[in-house]
Amino acid sequence: MAENQSSVVSAKNLGLTFQTNDGPVNALTGVNLDVRKGDFVSFIGPSGCGKTTFLRVIADLERATEGQILVNGTTPEDARKNRSYGYVFQAAALYPWRTIEKNIALPLEIMGYSKDEQKKRIEHTLSLVNLSGFGKKYPWQLSGGMQQRASIARALAFDADLLLMDEPFGALDEIVRDHLNQQLLELWARTNKTICFVTHSIPEAVYLSTKIVVMSPRPGRVTDVIESTLPKERPLDIRETPEFLAIAHRVREGLKAGHSYDD
């Protein structure tokens, strides 16, 4: 990786402890990570490994209790106030009383874009996620996969260079998921965004990422960081190649190592 590429997310010895009624829960400890501009970073691990928590710390939806984290060179709070990232949740979380285009307009309205600018951006992002012509529909008129694509369009609508995605395709069936993964790679190539992507699927992580962060639970921590050697151009059948399988194998080993900690 070239040294001159600027760091979008940089965590140093990051830790987060939740105070619960059953005592403190150590969600993250000693996380050191550097996400560089243009990276596609996947976070993979079993539930409770803190991958979603880490994403929420980047987004200033949770506050770290130890260590340091910089997003775009500032604190997560300032990064959020600068609207420097778009967040895609596990569920589409579209507002049911708004049409698809109105849902995409939501962040634009809040951020004070003009009506003309809103219209332009809605059209542009709808075509990015292949939903042109569905702008006037209400969320319930769309399938689950289309709804999730609309929520990605909503996150792309404003000028955030960082896209945070928390298991966005987790609730979809495998055929739809393959299709969306392919579209996501195309979109990433076209828009040059930095993407942080939480998943619990090994093939998904390997297929999408330039960098795979393997995490393990109790306490949530990073056990391995794998730089992918796959080319940027990735057809779906790249998943049959020895190179792909070798990376997948290393991810699986990393997950196993984390698990031996358990019972």
Next chain:
Amino acid sequence: MKTLRTKVWPVLAVLVVIIAAWYAAALLMNRTIAVEEAARKGEVLTTQEMWLKSYRLDKPLLPAPHQIVTEIWNSTATMSITSKRSLVYHAWITLSATLLGFALGTVLGIALAVGIVHNRAMDKSMMPWVIASQTIPIMAIAPMLIVVLNAIGISGLLPKALISTYLSFFPVVVGMVKGLRSPEILQLDLMHTYNASRTDVFWKLRFPAAIPFLFASLKVGIAISLIGAIVGELPTGAVAGLGARLLSGSYYGQTIQIWAALFVSSIVAGLLVFIVGGVERLVYRMMGARPEATA
């Protein structure tokens, strides 16, 4: 045709049973009066005469349905609506207080709910008082309110409307607090990632999410607003309004008049709830709700 079978027939069947039971009850309750009235004139009634007379008394214990319908017809359709004996006139007097009180109650209820949801101090302190306000019997507080307001020179429409307000703000507060808090954490997190202001969160998320809760409350609110307005007319010796008709009817033993006023008030209440339901469907359609969800 399905609506006819599933909706109209069951209602009609119940109606027929009620009317039949009513005629039977009217005969049982009125026949003593009919026989005594005849005896005072020195007449002895045959069974058939007794039946007919029981359904034609001026001041029956229980008026027969057709007597009530006739009274309503005579005091609405065949009379100028400005006449002091017109039920349309009296219904309008009560309706105007109802609508004013309902509007004030809705505004007050929404305002309180917004305060409770957005202000921690109000959240901790208001709800017990709101609930306590409804534990006081309205019949006890209505005369007090009217006397007090009269003393400071407020009379007429407003005191009655305020009693409607007193009743109708309650379901609106309860419903709106629940409604404004109904957005999921995900939807609120989304607003947080946009660094949205509280105003934006309110108008773009909390308020639209609360609309179904609001309409459920408004349907209850409009019906009890009417009750409030009628109750407000009773203790003041009001000369106009459905409450006044009930009161004067009971002074003079005009049972038919009482029942006619009761019927008109329930028809008005039904219409009001129906109108709120219509507005609800309209708003839902504008908000893009799934068609079967509004049925």
